[in-house]
Amino acid sequence: MKYILINFIQSLALIILTPLFIGILKKFKAVLRGYKGFNIFQVYYDYHKLFKKGRVRSSYSSFITDLGPIVSLAAAITAAFMIPVIFSSGQKTFGSMFLIIFIIAIIKFFNTLIGLDCASTFGGMGSSRELFIAMLVEPIMFITIMFLYFENKSLNILHISFMNSAVSFYSIGHILAALSFFLLILTENARLPIDNPETHLELTMIHEAMILDLSGTDLAFVELASQIKLIVFSTILINLFMPFGIATTLGLTAFLKAIGFYIIKLLVILFIISIIETSMAKSRLFRVPELLSAAFSIAIAAISLNYFLG
Template sequence: MKYIAINFLQSILLIIVTPLFMGILKKFKAILRGYKGSSIFQVYYDYQKLFSKGRIRSSHSSFITQIGPILSLGASITAVFMIPTFFSSGETYLGSLFLIIFMMSIVKFLNTLIGLDCASTFGGMGTSRELFLSMLAEPVMFLTIMFLYFENKSFNIFTISFNNSSGAFYSIGHILAAISFFILLLTENARLPIDNPETHLELTMIHEAMILDLSGTDLAFVEMASQIKLMIFLTIFINLFMPFGAATTLGAVTILKASVIFFIKILVILFGISIIEISMTKSRLFRVPELLSAALAIAIAAISLNYFL
């Protein structure tokens, strides 16, 4: 019962601080670009503004646009409760990587339906691009999962995090798999150089094109789902490839120390993403397969090294 309670509380905490970390990411990028930038709490203000506005929907849209945003947010929140953050006991029936991928696929599926439902040219264009990239990213994801299974003999993220939490030694294959997953993280969350989340230029949009016709609470729900999805991927990355410092026993001091270490790791990764996003431009759509092919090759190399060494 104690394990269930701490898993529930850490998931709730992750959901609450997600907008804060998105604000910190924007603040990092602003500082690196040489200007002050907005408050790190600006994302909370943006949500307050969106929730105070009404919904304006296309006359061509159906019930999908009406229920899709809240279902997308619900799927993202559900996935949060399937992953560890700063505490992992190794004794849970949740945490199947395939189930987590399934929940993330539901979010993507609903977003693509929303993009198509509005009968907008931009929505259809963004949807086709999103699915094109997903088709290329899935082999990378499954090969990375297979590496983790060969390394830990488990598909459970709680078990993998628990086994690797000592952080005494990480093999070359482990590091290569982490690089491959990081490229996957950027792709699945529409970050540079794959997509630019800050632009609304019609010819280059991918994720933003699918939600271009949303407003008010619908837009707030989809944006929250996307931001939670990014935090889920960051948390998965930390717990699979760098879980050192995670709490494996219950104790106030242990939990507090593990939570501080976890949030520091999140900040370090966000700072790395901000450096990537201010130093690189968006790649042409047909250059992205080259990047994902490199990620696929790295994942294959990681599995090979794990097998032969």
């Protein structure tokens, strides 16, 4: 029971702090571009403003637009409650990687339906592009998960993070798999060079095109779901591929150490994303398969090295 309570508290804290982490990411990008930027708490103010606004719906919209934003947010919150953040007990009561990935896929599924439901040309274009990229991402996701299974003989994120927490040396294959998963983070969360989350140019947007007709609480739910998804993916990367410092025992010292390690690792990931987004331009849509082919090759190389050298 105490482990369930700890998992609940750490996941709840992750959800509450997600807008702060996104604000820090935006602050990193502003500093790298040479200007002051907004306060790191600005995202909370943005949500407060959106929740006070009314919802404007297309006359062509159906129940999908009513249901989609809430389901997307519910899926993101559910995924957040299934992963370790700063503590892992190693128990296999929940935390199946396949189940987590399928729950996260619900967000993509309903976002594409929302883009189609409003009968907008831009929405349909964004949904088509999103599913085109998703088709290329799924094999890489599967290969990366299989690497973790071959390495740890488990598909449970709680067990993997617990087993790898004491590892002081990571193999080349492990590092390559982490790189492949990082490329998946950029792709799955519509970051550069795949998509530009800051633009509304018709010929470049993917994620923004699908939610272009949303407003008020609908927009707040979808945006919050996307931001939680980014932090969840980053946390999965931290606790699957570099879980050193995560607490595996109950104790104040262990928890404080785990919090410090988690914040440092997450800030490093956000800083790397900010460097990529301030130094690279968005790739053309048909150049995306080249990047994902590289990620697939890296994942295959990771499994091969793990097999021959492990």
